[in-house]
Amino acid sequence: MLQFSNYLLADSLDSAYNELVKNKKNIILGGTSYLRMGDTQFNTAIDLSNLSLSYxxxxxxxxxxxxxxxxxxxxxxxxxxxxxxxxxxxxxxxxxxxxxxxxxxxxxxxxxxxxxxxxxxxxxxxxxxxxxxxxxxxxxxxxxxxxxxxxxxxxxxxxxKSNSIGNFQTIRRTKSDYAVLNLVLTKNSENKFKIAVGARPGKAVLAKKTMDILNSTQEISDTLFETLSNEIVFESNMRASEEYRRAICKVMLKRALQEVL
Ligand SMILES: Cc1cc2nc3c(=O)[nH]c(=O)nc-3n(C[C@H](O)[C@H](O)[C@H](O)COP(=O)(O)OP(=O)(O)OC[C@H]3O[C@@H](n4cnc5c(N)ncnc54)[C@H](O)[C@@H]3O)c2cc1C
Known part of the structure; x- marks a missing residue:
């Protein structure tokens, strides 16, 4: 359960920030969906909802x-x-x-x-x-x-802003679970691609080597898929093994390329 001793409905970003840095146990409230899953006792909960930050x-x-x-x-x-x-x-x-x-x-x-x-x-x-x-x-x-x-x-x-187009690929064990792996491919008007991989399960990263190959050759090749699966650091967790993630990332890139090219 989310617990806090004090509540501040901030009237400016400055006052919210000044309150935040006063004490390590002060926190900012977003929608609190994630915070409510925890069991931490906080000092001051700082509410930003009066600061017109929804736009x-x-x-x-x-x-x-x-x-x-x-x-x-x-x-x-x-x-x-x-x-x-x-x-x-x-x-x-x-x-x-x-x-x-x-x-x-x-x-x-x-x-x-x-x-x-x-x-x-x-x-x-x-x-x-x-x-x-x-x-x-x-x-x-x-x-x-x-x-x-x-x-x-x-x-x-x-x-x-740009004329980039993109495709979002996600694989999940069930619709409502967290992703086993996410892959995003974008292509700008100069045919330059960016590839981001998330839920590895670590933080999302750019696949720089794979992007370099794709941007220089503009070709879909086995080298591309092998480079992707080798350059990204995958790990195992309760949703999938490292090996599984390494295998499916190639298929996900192939599917994303088919959508974007
Ligand atoms: C049951 C469940 C399932 C979910 N499934 C998915 C999913 O499948 N895919 C997915 O992408 N996400 C998923 N999420 C994550 C969700 O999309 C949100 O990212 C998450 O709930 C945080 O948003 P919140 O507004 O609830 O944050 P909160 O719970 O309010 O805050 C989370 C943290 O962010 C801090 N914080 C809040 N706002 C700010 C700010 N403006 N500046 C600095 N710090 C701030 C808080 O202090 C806290 O530490 C899931 C979350 C839950 C609870």
Whole structure:
């Protein structure tokens, strides 16, 4: 059960951040779906819901998604459906039920860097930065590489607009379980590809060597699939073995290429 001694309905990002850094046991509340599964006693729970951070805006060069935006908003938003073949909407549309997706937030998901996340590999395969109260703006890829969890607040994510198209592949044992493996392929208007692999089960990573081969040869070959399965670090967990993940990543890439080419 989620427990806390004090509650702060923040009236500004500054006050939320100042409260957060006062005590190691202070926390930011997202939709609390994940927090409620734990059993930790927190000091002050900081609520961002009065800070107008639930938005999806299209500007000239970027899409801006606020931290308190729900997965349901990602799923149904017409702006997101009209960019990148709608992969941002598609990657969340099957996560549990509508009630759940109405509750969980983008900020909590990206900030927590969950390995099993369906959203993070999609954002990684696009040009995404995270805007942090405390830490400024950094590339999502660099943020994910950090091993420590910062004492910051994720304010929004920014995605560079482009004509990229993409495909999201996921394999799950049952529809409502976490993914066994996620793979995202994007292709921009200059035929440059990006490949992100998540639920390895570790945090999502870019398959840089495979991307280099694909971008230089523009050919689908066995070398491509072998390179992917060798370069990504897979591990075993209760959902699948390392060997199984290594085997299916090739099929997933093949399927994604068929959709994107
Ligand atoms: C039963 C269950 C099944 C799930 N299945 C899937 C799945 O199949 N696929 C998938 O992709 N995801 C899945 N998720 C994860 C889910 O999509 C969310 O990523 C997760 O619940 C966190 O979102 P939340 O809003 O509930 O966060 P919370 O529980 O509110 O917070 C989680 C953490 O993030 C911190 N936090 C919250 N907001 C911010 C912020 N703005 N800045 C900094 N820190 C912040 C909190 O302090 C806390 O440490 C599942 C979660 C649950 C509980």
């Amino acid at each position: 999806i805006n299209e500007a000239r060069d970027f899409l801006h998604i606020g931290a308190m935006t729900s997965f349901r908003d990602l799923e149904v938003n017409p702006i997101l459906k009209s960019h990148f073949s709608g992969i941002i909407s598609k990657c969340v549309e099957n996560i549990l039920g509508v009630q759940f997706r109405n509750n969980v937030t983008v900020g909590a998901t990206v900030f927590s860097k969950y390995g099993f996340s369906d959203l993070i590999p999609v954002l990684l395969a696009l040009e995404t930065t995270v805007v942090l109260q405390g830490g400024g703006e950094i590339e999502l890829e660099d943020f994910l590489k950090e091993d420590t969890i910062r004492r910051d607040i994720l304010v929004e994510i920014k995605i560079k």
